[in-house]
Amino acid sequence: MTRQRAVFLGSKAFGLSVFRALKDAAPKVEWEVIHPRDDKDPRSVESEFRQFCLSVDVPFATLSAKTAQDRILEGGPDFVFVCGWYALIDAAILQSGPRFFGIHNSMLPRYRGGAPLVWALINGDAVVGSSLFALGDGMDDGDIFDQVEIDVGPDEHIASVSTRIEGEWVERLPQVWTRALAGSLEGRAQDHGEATYSAQRKPEDGRIDWTWPARRIHDFVRAQSAPYPGAFTKGPNGRITINETGIFDAPVFGTPGQIALRSDDGPVIACGENTGLVVASATGPDGCDNLGSLFATLSLRF
Numbered sequence: 484m485t486r487q488r489a490v491f492l493g494s495k496a497f498g499l500s501v502f503r504a505l506k507d508a509a510p511k512v513e514w515e516v517i518h519p520r521d522d523k524d525p526r527s528v529e530s531e532f533r534q535f536c537l538s539v540d541v542p543f544a545t546l547s548a549k550t551a552q553d554r555i556l557e558g559g560p561d562f563v564f565v566c567g568w569y570a571l572i573d574a575a576i577l578q579s580g581p582r583f584f585g586i587h588n589s590m591l592p593r594y595r596g597g598a599p600l601v602w603a604l605i606n607g608d609a610v611v612g613s614s615l616f617a618l619g620d621g622m623d624d625g626d627i628f629d630q631v632e633i634d635v636g637p638d639e640h641i642a643s644v645s646t647r648i649e650g651e652w653v654e655r656l657p658q659v660w661t662r663a664l665a666g667s668l669e670g671r672a673q674d675h676g677e678a679t680y681s682a683q684r685k686p687e688d689g690r691i692d693w694t695w696p697a698r699r700i701h702d703f704v705r706a707q708s709a710p711y712p713g714a715f716t717k718g719p720n721g722r723i724t725i726n727e728t729g730i731f732d733a734p735v736f737g738t739p740g741q742i743a744l745r746s747d748d749g750p751v752i753a754c755g756e757n758t759g760l761v762v763a764s765a766t767g768p769d770g771c772d773n774l775g776s777l778f779a780t781l782s783l784r785f
Contacts, residue, residue: 494529496649516536566585588611610635631648720767731751
């Protein structure tokens with residue numbers, strides 16, 4: 484029997500956990516890991532990824548998107564698995580022979596595109612998920628092989644949600660991947676009429692608009708908290724990153740962005756629709772996390 488060969492395109496802690504699960508499920512597969520250049524991303528775990536590959540005798544390379552695609556075309560693997568790879572793959576590569584699998588953190592066909600989990604939490608979704616699907620020429624529109632679905636609490640932050648999704652995949656992937664290698668994993672077509680789309684996000688997209696109601700801002704904060712750059716506002720000394728918030732339980736009348744009162748849990752900031760947001764944790768431009776100092780003035784600029 485010919486030994487099967489596969490390439491893993493990916494990065495980040497989530498990608499490393501997924502690759503570990505795939506490697507453990509089928510030790511005889513000949514893997515190569517191609518990692519993107521992400522050393523400026525605070526979420527990078529490139530050194531851990533490299534060390535794991537070294538420990539299991541798997542070739543590891545950090546390559547540009549173009550060089551990675553050339554490597555796939557030249558090597559002719561049987562499978563390519565994508566998780567934590569943020570560059571589009573050319574149609575010619577997708578049609579070159581290997582079966583392409585990818586993980587996208589949404590319940591496809593919802594949130595095709597960039598930052599799907601961030602957008603789901605910004606929108607206050609009470610149920611989120613992740614999809615194992617076939618990569619095709621379109622944007623995240625290939626057949627679905629399996630999905631993870633979890634309930635999200637109204638105060639749960641993205642790190643917790645991502646960790647739970649990761650745990651579900653680590654448990655589920657071995658059986659699914661074994662079926663894929665055996666050629667018995669069948670997908671189902673997406674309902675394209677139900678598709679929604681999400682754009683990539685930049686750090687500057689985290690600016691808070693205090694005219695929004697408190698609940699919307701609360702969801703905005705928890706969706707972009709660590710390990711992401713965070714939601715932020717402007718204080719007298721520069722940017723203040725808001726790390727953790729709560730909803731004040733009484734109406735608040737004030738100009739949006741105005742500090743209405745100071746509670747035991749933190750300053751209460753007036754928001755749209757006569758609501759208030761409690762800031763429980765924040766960080767200033769110099770690393771200061773003292774709420775009294777950060778919110779000493781009466782209002783914030785936005």
